[in-house]
Amino acid sequence: MIGFRMLARAALAASLLIAGGAAMAAEKTVEFTVDGQTVVGTLALPAGVASPPAVLLLHGFTGSRDELEIPAVKEGIFRRAARIWAAQGIASLRIDFRGNGDSGGAFADMTLDGQVKDALAALDFLAAEGAVDKDRIALVGWSMGGAVGAITAGRTKQKLTSVSAWAPGTNMPASIALLFGADLVKQGLASGDKPVTAKLPWGAEVSLKSGFFRSLYVTDPVAEIARYKGPLLVAVGTKDDVVFPQPIAGQVLLDNHDGPEELWVRPMDHVFNAFDGVDMVDELIAKTGSFITAATPPAVLAADYETKGVTENNLPVFYQKLKDQLHFALAWDPARGDFPQWRATARAKLWDLLIQPDDSTPFDARVVEEQDRGDYVARRIVLSITGNSRVAALLLVPKGRGPFPAALVLHDHGGKFDIGKEKMVRPWGDDARLASAQAWVDRYYSGNFIGDDLARRGYVVLATDALGWGDRQNNGPESQQALASNLFNLGSSLAGTIAVEDVRAARYLASLPEVDKGRVAAIGFSMGAFRAWQVAALTDAVTAGVAVNWMATLDGLMVPGNNQLKGQSAFNMLHPGMFRWFDYPDAAAIAAPKPMLFYAGETDPLFPVASVRQAFASMERVWADAGAPDRFAAKVWPNAHIFRAEEQSEAFDWLGRQFGRVE
Structure with a gap:
């Protein structure tokens, strides 16, 4: 294993100060399709930065693209991260997996492999979008999104500059059995196309089909991360009672990864003590932002002429400029x-x-x-x-x-x-x-x-x-x-x-x-x-x-x-x-x-x-x-x-x- 030296505490504090005083990033809703269903995301772009580096954010089980709202500030954790990183010049795309949030599909049809498909498509979308630097894309996943991120990192054709896994699920069958109970998992595995309903520890009820339960056993994030050789940050909490014991559960990802890496451990729960305030959340966001920045190569000086004329989707590379010029002059007003x-x-x-x-x-x-x-x-x-x-x-x-x-x-x-x-x-x-x-x-x-x-x-x-x-x-x-x-x-x-x-x-x-x-x-x-x-x-x-x-x-x-x-x-x-x-x-x-x-x-x-x-x-x-x-x-x-x-x-x-x- 190779150690990965991180920025000093002074840099971490400075990034928080910058984030606190910066204007909100320009955000827009974007869509793409996977297997005929719509995936909806929010693209946050830093003001005044041409071709910025970018990060894809993958939410957890039953989550959505803004993620858990921090009660003290009424702001979702991913939305907050996107805003803070934008102030540091980092763009981000946060998506709703199919069956979640605003995306198409039914939650009951969700599978681990399906979420990996969404993540792979999101990386391809981000690389083709044109507003960000396609050669400087990182990935962040939380909980089950961390497991999806590890699998995606091993499979994507895009070259990732870094991967950060927040409280990642490293043994998904065990984590789901903990949430649902072993008997319900057995029932789910045998349920076929008929959904089974389970009540989660925090009171929510979800329905899932056998495809979800089976996918947990055929796709292993620990095995998949071995194919990713880039920088890897694993952030875990010793008070996590969803993915545990920590830090052992997080360390297993690093044990199967060959490349620059760091295990970041704090006395926090699975939601980074969000119900106690923003301090731990902000420390995690700052840490991850520093990791992304340190792992991101400087922008390659762009040529002052086109070196590629057509995108992978057969659009001219200047298509966004053309779209911006369309004002529909005879639309009713x-x-x-x-x-x-x-x-x-x-x-x-x-x-x-x-x-x-x-x-x-x-x-x-x-x-x-x-x-x-x-x-x-x-x-x-x-x-x-x-x-x-x-x-x-x-x-x-x-x-x-x-x-x-x-x-x-x-x-x-x-x-x-x-x-x-x-x-x-x-x-x-x-x-x-x-x-x-x-x-x-x-x-x-x-x-x-x-x-x-x-x-x-x-x-x-x-x-x-x-x-x-x-x-x-x-x-x-x-x-x-x-x-x-x-x-x-x-x-x-x-x-x-x-x-x-x-x-x-x-x-x-x-x-x-x-x-x-x-x-x-x-x-x-x-x-x-x-x-x-x-x-x-x-x-x-x-x-x-x-x-x-x-x-x-x-x-x-x-x-x-x-x-x-x-x-x-x-x-x-x-x-x-x-x-x-x-x-x-x-x-x-x-x-x-x-x-x-x-x-x-x-x-x-x-x-x-x-x-x-x-x-x-x-x-x-x-x-x-x-x-x-x-x-x-x-x-x-x-x-x-x-x-x-x-x-x-x-x-x-x-x-x-x-x-x-x-x-």
Whole structure:
């Protein structure tokens, strides 16, 4: 073992004095995804420090990113550490593990390996974030977070400058057995997917599945730390009655670590005597800050030119500067005063961005075949969707005397191109296509063809194929980028083509003699939701809309791991230059004051819920300013990227009320 000389007491005292008088660090909430679930964190950046070193903070069992609040000062221990270290020029990222705090997922599904995944992803996020020095990142973990930190240190591809373990769990099965009792651990190991509930010594109750208990036995922080060769600080308390006996329990990490190290022992409990005041907490924070500083190499003098142009997520290295330059110049602002004038100007700009002219080609529609479906008739038709394309479509017409309300049902993306309109309306005459469509609606729509459900409710329904789907199928997922590029080269746009065709479909639907032109809705899920609010913004042929699981802010979507950064599917919804003028909710708000309903999923991995709520709040303000607050509705459902039967029923009931119908 190699000893690690630390800074003198004078330096420790000075760091506390600096922290006490410094301004609070600039903090912002950040998000990234792990296994399709959102991890939420707080990034604290020191003022006036370019490319600072950074530290990742990992909370303990049942904790959250601010950690335990110190009663004397009403401040979480990790939040306090972040503030103090920021005053010393150290940035920090503190996260909520999935199932904890604001992050997605359920606590009952938490496992030790799952938390390690979160920590590894957090280090990758921090290294790619751009505001910190990716070559000077340290790690701090407390209690179970200390165990996670030790494992993470052994596995991460990022080179850590130091690791600090505060009262780390070094024998997790024993620690959990102490908290829960051996009998409950045995019960948990055998519980399968059914959670067991335990009461913790401090009164809280938690429920966990067998995956958690099993993970304690297959992942060993003591074995994993052997792969980490950098500086290691282990801080333990002789009064700790959760991880004990100390300092022996802490020493075991050092015994299996080969590198600079220090064991720091004080007469403190598992929470660093936080209930007695801040003295011991502050001494620990100062000690750790000094350790981090001593282990952190000086910043490498940056070249005055780019030595790397593109991040690991295929963003330009200057992407944050570009984001900072986006002010959404045509977003609604009450200071503009004249809402109808703003709406007309904004709609005209959105049309310009389509790189695709409006089209007045006669539809020249004809019926190819029909199928009687009891309360309604299904028709396969062909029509000139634009002057460039003549396409097949599915039209459902209720029996009886009209005119009827109508619904333009817009299919999703899903990476499934053999069907398009058939995701919305039950196909016939092709067994392979029917089987494909049924499997799809079973997966995402609770087995329902929502177009047929709407027809049974008395709606005329139209479904078409976007370019690349169904009868207009492309050459697979990897072909989307080439198709978009070729359309750009031809003076057009893939997203613009889809948008104009949707407008034309809405106009055709509204023109039918069976349709009440004042009651025409656009409805869609996923990419279909994007198309629904977009067509509602572009044309008044649509008088209401239902958009399910496609709405958030640009800032919330342009984060590592999101589909927006991957190309391919994004081209179907990409209007070049749009974000100089509008954010997504700004563009959707052009539809105001029409009735519009937006749904989202709490655990939808594609649309981080914090960004979704921000977008919903923005649109709600626009509808209020337009004098129609009762015509805007939004709801976050407790599910992922899916449009379930319960949501469908509630959405269609809402639409019926907007159209003055009693279902």
